[in-house]
């Protein structure tokens with residue numbers, strides 16, 4: 001592997017500028033986490049949790065997090081999680097995992113998830129899968145992901161994830177900001193990624209839009225996702241899902257996923273999940289009016 005690629009969480013943290021704001025945020029989270037009522041994790045709901053990377057120096061934390069979560073949560077596949085939200089069949093706490101951007105170290109994350117019987121969905125950008133040219137990787141990481149250059153999965157590894165029982169989803173060809181992209185280009189991108197992933201992976205259902213906040217998306221984008229053939233569409237807005245009586249149309253289901261960095265303090269991660277459980281409401285299940 002090219003020695004210029006980043007290979008540890010420690011190195012990633014060193015590159016980040018530690019500002020007064022980041023220290024204050026960390027301190028505030030520690031305070032809030034100490035007050036969080038972890039009994040709320042026993043609430044019946046579906047929680048989606050997603051990561052980007054699992055570097056070797058994050059593995060121990062990942063094991064610890066999975067051990068803690070397994071006490072209260074039933075680990076289910078991404079597809080099952082979606083179906084439970086759609087059907088309202090949410091009789092206990094469920095959690096499902098996903099990962100965005102298709103970094104090479106996702107393979108290791110999948111191996112660890114396998115040990116816990118957890119099946120995830122990996123959202124990849126087909127335009128960068130298998131890329132080995134350092135300059136192209138560096139440009140994509142710097143300009144688009146705002147991340148240091150890192151290794152990506154290749155197609156053989158994507159197939160291996162599938163063979164282990166994980167699902168593959170689309171994250172657009174090259175991680176575009178849909179809110180800033182024209183309608184025709186969005187449509188073309190959706191059709192192209194759907195076609196490539198269908199040919200490579202023998203079928204694809206899930207889509208997660210890049211950057212993940214509502215302001216990175218559009219109603220045109222949401223419609224294009226389903227027109228292309230995908231049957232789910234995820235955000236990176238925090239929250240969890242509880243059962244609702246009225247039916248939810250698939251193309252209106254707003255899958256909320258909590259972003260997590262496995263190197264973070266585990267109590268901070270749990271704080272976000274407790275907060276979701278506390279604030280859970282059925283309004284969260286549907287895209288906001290501006291995106292419908």
Ligand SMILES: [Zn+2]
Nearest residue numbers: 100101210211
């Ligand atoms: Zn992404």
